[in-house]
């Protein structure tokens with residue numbers, strides 16, 4: 661299953677791209693409208709990009725009135741990303757969504773400013789959201805915590821149905837001439853290829869720690885990247901930064917992924933899920949050693 665990463669695709673302006681996905685994930689919606697951060701909001705850096713959008717969104721009421729009807733017309737299953745500054749904010753938005761038709765999942769963006777990223781803060785939000793809706797809840801976690809597996813276990817106990825891993829990490833860039841921050845907010849979220857090893861480690865750890873399905877994301881730009889996340893434990897993969905440079909990425913990566921599976925004699929993603937946790941079959945290990953010796 662291939663999704664977009666929240667905030668990286670506007671399905672209403674690029675419906676053709678959205679229709680290539682198995683589900684569309686909205687930008688994070690908060691209870692009230694937010695203008696977001698001022699100044700420069702996006703910057704390219706080595707191996708990725710920085711953004712400081714600041715959760716700009718029209719708020720839940722405008723989203724329901726103006727965006728959701730158009731999203732339904734796409735005919736693609738919809739996941740709504742929900743954010744807030746306290747557990748009650750998430751619960752309010754989830755309660756509004758609970759009364760809407762056709763939303764297949766809610767992704768709780770637990771990396772919002774003021775939301776404690778640790779196990780207690782995350783599980784408090786999930787518990788409040790769980791009480792407000794019967795829609796499946798995916799907890800989107802940041803890898804910037806000392807013990808991610810503990811947070812994953814805590815949100816599982818609090819009622820999460822799945823995990824989305826990972827959100828951006830904090831990064832900054834300085835202007836070469838002025839040596840002042842490029843972003844208006846000085847510090848922003850780092851995404852793109854630089855995140856891939858972080859995402860792999862997060863998915864690997866959470867696959868071992870919980871029984872939850874995992875949407876893996878972070879620096880996926882090829883079928884091989886997607887397969888690696890699945891091998892680490894993801895059951896679905898989301899595309900983020902790659903969509904800004906390659907809107908054809910969903911179709912391309914789907915094809916590359918199918919080819920990667922076929923090359924390895926794997927029939928589907930289910931068979932590939934979690935391979936990184938299994939021992940290498942004896943014959944295969946010695947073959948690999950031999951091929952390393954001759955190359």
Ligand SMILES: Cc1cc2nc3c(=O)[nH]c(=O)nc-3n(C[C@H](O)[C@H](O)[C@H](O)COP(=O)(O)O)c2cc1C
Nearest residue numbers: 665666667688711769826827851852878879900901
């Ligand atoms: C411009 C931009 C906006 C984003 N907005 C959101 C957002 O609203 N909510 C959220 O949970 N993540 C947001 N993210 C994070 C992505 O969903 C994703 O977790 C991250 O970019 C890692 O994936 P990638 O390396 O493939 O981009 C945003 C990322 C970018 C680059």
